Amino acid sequence: MNNQNLAKTNLTQMVEDKIRYQIEGGLLKPGGFVAAERILCEDLSVSRVTVRRGLERLVDNGFLERVHNRGYRLPSLEISTNKATAILLLHAYENNEFLSDKDHLQIFKGARTESVKCGRSILIYPVGPEELNESKLNELKKIAGGILVDHPEDSFLNTIELAGIPVVQFHNDGFAPNFDRVSQDDMGGILQSVEYFYNQGYRKIGYLDSSKKLLEVSLAGNSLRRKSGYLMGCDQNGLQPIIANMDLSSLDAESGMKELLEQNMDALIVPHREIAQKVSRVLTEENSKMPVIIWGKYNDKPIENEIGYINWNKKKMGEEAVKRLHEKILTPELESRTILIQAELVLNN
Template sequence: MINENKPLYIQIKEYILQRIKDGTYKPEEVIPTERALCSELDVSRQTVRRAIQDLVYEGYLYRVQGAGTYVFDKKLNESKKSNNIGVILNRTADELESKLLSGIESYIEKHGYTLTFMNSNEDYRKEAENIQKLKNNGVAGIIIMPSENQQDSSAISDLKDENYPFVLVDRKIKNCETDAVVSDNIDGAFQATKHLIDLGHQKIVFIKNRYTITSSIQDRITGYKKALKEYGFEDDEILFLSYNENEKNDDQIYDEIYEYITKNKITGIVALNDYIGLLIVKMARKKNLKIPKDFSIVGFDNNEVVKHIEVPLTTIAQFPEKIGYHAAELLIQKINNKNSNDLSSRMVHQIYYPTKLIIRSSTQNI
């Protein structure tokens, strides 16, 4: 099989492609593993991997995390083309995600598209599986809220390499520059921190749970740090508390937060999100602390619940319905321009939607 005038990975690619065409590797069936192909063809795994990757990019194969590489049934899927949009979110029970979905639906219904929704439950393997299911069902494009832990998943980067129409919402992916519509989390956290500084607070801590990987969380941390730096705080005055809700129950978390803020004489708290803000309010109630007398707190999201607790929470409002609406708008533009030779149709578009400080009863002058 060796042809010295042709790169080896190209020869492997042609070998696999020929077996797809002659029916040895049948549509929607798994092909031999990389290890098996290496043994059969006496080549390196890197060579086989590159050949398979090219065939994935060209739409002949697709990968399912933990299950293998499958033959893509092009004839079947060409017959399924429709005005249907796929949407993959994490937990639609969350207020933010239900509003994202509402915004997406609002736009696509006006433009003659239907919607197929799938839930990934923050599982990158489920996300990869859902992406392939939607492609197999012939959706015109996909809107994705990436799962927290991407690990070694290449499902989203594969979409980019294939020039498949998709848009990310709420979060971006490190080292994968692609179309996305997200909140301006840096500016939101900056506003939250600046609000506390303007009220005279000098001991301000950023409190989060264990998650730190997503772009939205990293951007909020960046915004908090940026505000402190711009207002003259030193490095040792940039304070963080992170707890792991998988290892501790609520009472243990309350104790951890209480001990930290009392030991460090904290007067201001920037919470990663409103759920953490609500947890801190519950902690204060249990420990007989008064908000905002003993400390002020700012949340993030403007969820409905924090408007109606005993101390309505000052927070940073996001606008997920508008984010979903603009994500759908951007996706349909990409679908319509998919075969265009216009350079602008291949440009990456990232929209940062403004946030807004909502002042309520949980903050006051020190």
């Protein structure tokens, strides 16, 4: 791509980002119109062609709809039908966080694709646990045939279910067995990583564990399952676990890394990509060439020492979540189940 085309792409993306942030943060309500093209041109200092290109891309991706002679608006089923058939995707992230995250964007694309197949619209709706009162539930029931939830609290799902709205949890896991969930296979990818290192001759495989701190705030679901995968891999291969604690909330990996290095580990599994750069910094300071496998892809370029990463299909998670929710809407008496999205170790070339 030449520089001119790259600049054009970046400006178009800037237009998309602005509107997506408004949608995600609840600043643009279902049925509400985007600001006029002229206003967007002035606000972003771009041409009208660029603004229109960005808006049309949002239409193509299902975020907006075009209304003749009026502009672009966020779809709302209240405009097209009196029946509550929409799928609502509820999250509690800060403004700009949900769709600016690549994982969430892919999940939403999968959810949108499957929603079209089911003949339903899908809307993103930011709602925190403290906002889910009777008034809010009544508001949701007017438009929601079912709800997808990216919240870890089982109580949040229970409140929605008691209100008579079919609900499926995705991405963020709780513990109660009586809810439908679509989860990434936390154990499998870590287990594959241990086995890979073992087959390559490594016998002192270190692991940074965040579950201790997260247990204190009841958010350790993913961390506990990943740790279980590591412990299972060690047990199956006759290895002694080498574990150090870390605090994911403060992204503190340095103390845990030094503890692992003192135990002479010869390979490392990092179960959270958020700390990848800090891990890399410690290894660089120690002049260590130790191989590292990271959960998730940190960016387009691997960090130093990274030989592979654990990947799972985010788009498929969105598709499966909508598919399961659609089944529940049609057949409410279905027994609850958990659908696992397979994770796999991907080696860097």
